Amino acid sequence: MRAQADLGHHPDVRAALEHLMSAGGKRIRPTLGVLIGKMLGADHAKMVTLGAAVEMLHTATLVHDDLIDGSLLRRGIPTLNARWSPAATVLTGDFLFGRAAKLAAETDHLPLMKLFAETLTVIVNGELTQLFSARGVVDRKNYYDRIYAKTASLFEMSALAAAMIGSEDESVRQTLKTFGYETGMAFQIMDDVLDFTGEQATVGKPVGSDLLNGLVTLPAIYYAESHPNDAEVNLLTSGGWGNTERMETLVRSIQAGNAVRHAMDEAVEHIGKALQAIESFPASIERDALVDLARYIVDRSS
Numbered sequence: 001m002r003a004q005a006d007l008g009h010h011p012d013v014r015a016a017l018e019h020l021m022s023a024g025g026k027r028i029r030p031t032l033g034v035l036i037g038k039m040l041g042a043d044h045a046k047m048v049t050l051g052a053a054v055e056m057l058h059t060a061t062l063v064h065d066d067l068i069d070g071s072l073l074r075r076g077i078p079t080l081n082a083r084w085s086p087a088a089t090v091l092t093g094d095f096l097f098g099r100a101a102k103l104a105a106e107t108d109h110l111p112l113m114k115l116f117a118e119t120l121t122v123i124v125n126g127e128l129t130q131l132f133s134a135r136g137v138v139d140r141k142n143y144y145d146r147i148y149a150k151t152a153s154l155f156e157m158s159a160l161a162a163a164m165i166g167s168e169d170e171s172v173r174q175t176l177k178t179f180g181y182e183t184g185m186a187f188q189i190m191d192d193v194l195d196f197t198g199e200q201a202t203v204g205k206p207v208g209s210d211l212l213n214g215l216v217t218l219p220a221i222y223y224a225e226s227h228p229n230d231a232e233v234n235l236l237t238s239g240g241w242g243n244t245e246r247m248e249t250l251v252r253s254i255q256a257g258n259a260v261r262h263a264m265d266e267a268v269e270h271i272g273k274a275l276q277a278i279e280s281f282p283a284s285i286e287r288d289a290l291v292d293l294a295r296y297i298v299d300r301s302s
Contacts (some may be wrong), residue, residue: 051158063092100115193264
């Protein structure tokens with residue numbers, strides 16, 4: 001990512017990228033693609049380029065997400081918009097989108113470039129849906145559609161793009177697309193679980209922050225389904241999610257019940273489907289690493 005700012009661009013771009021890189025990150029999406037590519041014998045240089053494109057696209061979406069949500073912390077450090085103006089933050093995100101697209105083009109694979117563009121469209125459309133029609137909504141389809149657009153679509157694209165470079169077999173491509181989808185859905189569900197169970201210093205944002213912003217995630221859906229007459233649930237769904245004190249009461253109620261465990265069980269089910277998808281591939285170091293990566297998603301604490 002740092003190298004992408006060293007090409008005659010504005011010096012503040014480098015400062016912004018240095019700040020974004022200092023936040024760290026798991027780099028799961030590019031790792032997923034590189035492992036799949038290596039398992040299939042894909043060209044290593046193309047896989048590294050693809051991984052960089054995926055991570056840069058992901059980082060760009062985070063920059064814009066933080067600005068839209070007004071988030072001041074990510075991964076425990078100030079967000080870009082906490083330090084820069086909204087205009088500068090938007091333009092930095094746009095720069096990252098542009099560089100990500102250039103890197104994707106350097107794979108010299110037209111169908112992959114189309115997939116890359118389509119995935120970006122899905123992500124942006126999901127953000128628009130979340131912005132205009134998701135606050136206070138207790139609905140499973142709404143939730144699953146949101147987390148597919150927000151997270152699973154990029155996991156799915158990373159896996160499928162790697163398979164497109166590494167294999168001409170359509171069944172192999174679709175199998176690995178499934179692996180990406182299932183791991184992505186599990187990843188976001190676990191993120192939503194950690195929003196209730198993690199420590200702020202570890203997760204990097206206030207506990208229960210999604211619900212405090214009116215976003216109903218899977219633990220809250222489970223709680224609402226089993227407590228339809230809960231006063232705080234009714235307040236949430238009637239537009240009262242801006243009442244911080246009442247929403248904090250709802251967060252504590254969700255933490256105290258079984259809703260979090262039920263959500264975790266769903267994440268585990270998705271990982272089970274992911275592992276089932278790749279069990280027919282020949283044994284290899286890369287397949288074992290993909291198995292470990294999938295299991296890590298539901299075992300992590302941040």
